[in-house]
Amino acid sequence: MEGKRELGNHYEGVAARYLQSRGVSIIARNVYNRGGEIDLIGRDGDTLVFFEVRFRGAGSLTSPLDSITRSKTRTLVRAVSYYLHRHGLWNQPSRIDVVGIMPGTAKKYRVQWIKNAIQAE
Structure with missing residues (x-):
């Protein structure tokens, strides 16, 4: 991939x-606005959900969730x-969730969905 x-x-x-x-x-x-980018927006039942998608490779020292900085939040x-x-x-x-993706086995991924992972401070 390029x-x-x-x-x-x-x-x-x-x-x-x-x-x-x-x-x-x-x-x-990929919704862009003055505030920044939202990776995915969806509906989970009656709740509007904003998703931050994070990928970390096999050699990464941090988990996808741990890779979200205060600035990103x-x-x-x-x-x-x-x-x-x-x-x-x-x-x-509404809520903000994180979907963490890491390499799995045989061309598959390990996906972790963390609901309500980011909240306004």
Whole structure:
């Protein structure tokens, strides 16, 4: 695979397929706004969910969740807030989840879905 963007698109696709297999309806990918980027947006039942997708290779010293810095958290919360404001969804139940992806065996991935992983400070 070429470049960071293509790699990101690949793993966001892996995450989207994983989430769909668990009943999440994906409604948007790669949403950019003034606040920043949101990897995936979906519905889990009645809840609007914003997903941060993180991949870590076999040699990584940190887990996908541990790779999210305070700065990334602030950027993501700002992007979600802007999205909710822009679309008039402040009263909509929502949360920010993280989907961590690591190499597995035989061309498969280990996927971990952490619900409500990021909260506004």
